[in-house]
Amino acid sequence: GKTCANKYEVTFTDTVSNTIVLEWDFGDGTIVNTGVLNPITHTYTPPQKIYLVKVTRRDTITGMITTGQKNIIIIDEKANFVPDITDICQNKIVNFSTIGIDSSKIRTYVWDFGDGTPRFTINNQAYFNAYGTWLNGNTSHNYTTNGTYMVKLTITDKLGCIDSMEYPLPIIVKGPVVGFSATNLTTCDPLQTVIFTDSSAQNGATPIVEWRWNFGDGTPVYVTTVDTPITHIYTNAAYYNFRTVSLTIRDAIGCDATVSKPNYVRGYRPKADFFSYDTIRCNNYSVFLYNYSSAYNATYTWYYGDGTSSTGYYGSHTYAFDNLYDIKLVAVDENGCRDSITRPAYIKIIKPVADFKIGDTTQCAPAAISFTDSSKYAIAWEWDFGDGGTGSTDKNPAPHIYALPGFYKVTLIVRGVNSCTDTTFKWIRIRGPIANLTTTSLSGCKPYIFQAKVTGSFIQTYAWDFGDGTPVNASLSDSVINHTYVNAGKYLPNVVLISPEGCPYTIKVVDSVIVDSAMALFDPLTNVFCGTGSVTFNDLSVTTHFSSFTNYSWNFGDGSPLHTTATPPAHVYGPGSYNVSLIVRTQYGCIDTFTKAVAVLVHPLPVPAIVGDSIRCQPGNYTYAANIVSPDAVNGYEWRVNGSLVATTPTLNYFFNAGNYTISLRVRTVNNCYGQTQRNIIVDSVDARFSVPDAERCANDLTMLFTNLSGSFFGISSYAWNFGDGTTSTVQQPPLHTYPGYGVYDPRLIVTSVHGCVD
Structure with missing residues (x-):
């Protein structure tokens, strides 16, 4: 720890627990290892400096030796400064510069300039925190009053220690004292004559040698070297004219002094004025008068022309009777200057008259x-x-x-x-015919009868133009007409009326007369089929360009429900002949029907069948016939065996080897409609054989060996042995057979294939 009283004495305490301090190295060449070592006080010798202090300690538990170190900063800054000048005139600036101070160690600089002005503080630490730069503490001061002033600087370092210095020489401020007076300072006149008298005092024996007068009205500065009363004439053009007058004097040694008196000379020229938005009103109306005067700090009196008056900045009055009233405004400013304005018959309380x-x-x-x-x-x-x-x-x-x-x-x-x-x-x-035109419905289907009627007055002749090329002729009596439009289209009929004065007037119907038409038409894209047919119908119906179809009704001729869209989905037909019709309706109600006879023709398909056995037990030439159901004559045949074309005759005669076969038949009618069928057949082969070695024996050798040599294309499902002696067997290969005695025997073998063929 350190104190401001003794900045070079430091007390050190090692705060590591469970240790004993063995030695201190204070960084200035002093080492202490005896006596009381914790805490310990050491005094450094000036000047201020940074020291690295080391402590050596032993752990009381482990016995280990450790060290610690820390920088010790000795701060001992002294306040010191110098002014750039000590002998000055009034209103001069003195610059003060610090000497030998390390700004990085200073927290604040406080200047006392000795002239009664507030002390000036420079917060060096705050400036560094904000901008990262230390300030050197230099400053300047303007002395405005004569006198002798002692200047003092007080510094506070980072540790809060304070040091101050008062400069041994005073700041001496000298110069003359300026002053003046004047007469006729206020007036209501347009021209104002003012006499100015200097009352300045010289400094000691130093005389005043120059006077500079600024009269505050824009005229050039008046300079004189003679101290005499000065006469100046002011022109007061505005409603108030306040002039700030200043006098600057200079003495023989060059010291200046200036005095300025704000709004010293005052000229008043009030101007009364007003206006109102209520110059013409009716009934008991409250009239408001706006003050437009130019007067300084004035009072105002309003005279309303009906014997009443009021005071205030604005005027407001309610008149009881209709009349024309004179308005007068009187303005009196703070200097008692007066002006007034009167506007005759300014307020008119009257009612309007329409004409x-x-x-x-x-x-x-x-x-x-x-x-x-x-x-x-x-x-x-x-x-x-x-x-x-x-x-x-x-x-x-x-x-x-x-x-x-x-x-x-x-x-x-x-x-x-x-x-x-x-x-x-x-x-x-x-002037002209006054008429009204009425009509029946303005839309229909051709031929359409248009009916119209004209009623009104001042009508002499009628001339109808129906817009379809019919000649237009004037008539005295055609107020009611019936006209037939034979062609579809939009027409805008009108009638030209002529009044007795000869004024024409044309009346048109409110909207076009619409004569519509409809033609139903369609075309099936494909209409001849075999067996079944999916037919798409292409709508070709036509109406006028200004109309459209609103309803469709398709009758497909096969009893199916009607369809009501313009383009129906594809329709599927079975065998038969069909008449198809279409009914269309336009938005104006025109209907047309189109029927197409035999629009769709679907021929029946022939249905063939193959007649013949499905299983043959031996290869050979076999015949298959065609059994065909068809209302139409058949004029073509195609026989195929396992995909190969083998005949085009009504029957098939073909040699089949053992195996599996697919027979297909495709027939064609006279309408080029085809029918097809197929059938699977099996051609088997079975051969029953066996051998007996030494079939002729002596009586003592009655046992025979039968060897089965049978075969089949698809396989044998059963065997039937009859040995001729009344014994039988069903095994494929029987064991040795022993005959009962002498004799002649006829053994026999019957085999059956998997398809039932026997040999």
């Missing part, structure tokens, strides 16, 4: 009619031209176009201030 003039109405429709507003006291207009179209909010709207002849009620609503309204209307007639 308008109509332009030329002798035109034929379509006619552009002009309307001119002649209302009084209106600020908003709402026109309704009576034809159901868009009105107008213009005072004098653009001429309104009336597309149709007729009578129209034109209405004008005007609005005055605070929503007072007045309404007026006038009737006008737009």
Whole structure:
């Protein structure tokens, strides 16, 4: 441990448990190994330095010797600095520089400049933490007042130890003391004459040699070397004119002093003004008056023209009667300067009166009619031209176009201030026939009869144009017509009406007359089959380009359910002849039917069968016949044995060796329809044989050996031996047989194959 009182004395304590300190090496050449070693105090000699201290210890349990070491830093920084100048004029800056201080060991620098200003602290540690750089503590200070000042620097090191130094020489600040006074500092006049008198005092025996006057009104600085009263004339153009006046003096040794007096000279020129959004109002309306005056810290009085008044920045008044009222505003500023303004008949409490003039109405429709507003006291207009179209909010709207002849009620609503309204209307007639056209249904199938009727007034002639090329002729009586459209299409009939004044007017039907048509048609892609047929029908039905089919009804002619889509799925037919029909319906209700006779023809298939035995017991020439069921004549045969074509005749005659065979028969009718069948047959071979050595014996040798030599292509399933002496056997190879006595015997063997063939 160390203390600020004795920075070079350090107490060391070894804190490792279960050990005994044997020796200390304090890093300055001193080694101690006797006496009390833990703790121990050592005093280093100046100057400050970093020492590596080592301790040697023995473990009391294991007896092991260990060492420990640590750096000891001795900090002993001294405050020291020097100013760059000590003798200055007022408002000069002195620079202070530290000397011989290791900035990395300093926590703070505190400067006391001796002139009563707050102490200046430089937090060196905080700056290093933020920016990674140590500050050297240098600073500067501006002295503004004459005097003698002692400057002191206090430093605090990293350990919190403090050291200070007061510079042995004072900072001496000298110079003149500046001051002035003036007369006529406030006025209401446009021109203001002010006399300025210098009251500065020189420093000791040093005289003042120059005066610089800044009058604060933008005029050039006035410089003089003579201390006499100065007269300056101000022009007061604004409603308030505040001037900051400054005087700078300089003495014979070059020291300056400046004084500035803010808003020292004041010229007032108030200007009263106001406006209102409520200049025209109706009924008992509260009028609000906005103050637009230019006056400094003023009071205001409002006179409302009806004998009443009020004070305040804004004016507000409710009038009881309709009239025209003069408004007066009086403004008095803080200096007592006064101005007023009066606006005659400024407030008008009146109601609007709606009226308008109509332009030329002798035109034929379509006619552009002009309307001119002649209302009084209106600020908003709402026109309704009576034809159901868009009105107008213009005072004098653009001429309104009336597309149709007729009578129209034109209405004008005007609005005055605070929503007072007045309404007026006038009737006008737009020349031309006034008519209405009614029709029957506007769609149907050709030929279609179109019926229409015109009713109304001011009609002299009718001229119908049906849009299909029929000649157009004017008539005095064709108000009701029946016209037949023979061709499909879209038509827009109209009638041209002429009024007695000669004004034409054309009426068209509200929508096109639609004359539709339908033609059902289809084509089966394939229509002749054998046995069964899957038929796809291609719809070829036709209607007009503006219409479409909404319903389909397919009748496939075989009793199956009707189908209702434009493209039905493939339909499967059995043998027979079928008539197919299609019914179509368009969106306008036109229906057509198309029936195709024998649209699908399916011939029956022949059904052949092979007649003959399935099992033959010996190879040989065998015949197989064809048994065919077919309503159609058969004119072709194909016989195949094991896949090879062997005959094209109605019967098969073929030599078969022993083995397995597949006989197939394919027949063709006169309609090129084919039927096919096949049959499996077996041709077996069996041979019963045996041998007897020495078949003729003497009586004493009655035992015989029979050797079975039988064979079969597919194998033998049973054996039947008869030895001719009444004994038998069913084994394949019997044991030795002994006859009972002399005689002649006829032994016999019967064998049966696996397919039942016997030999």
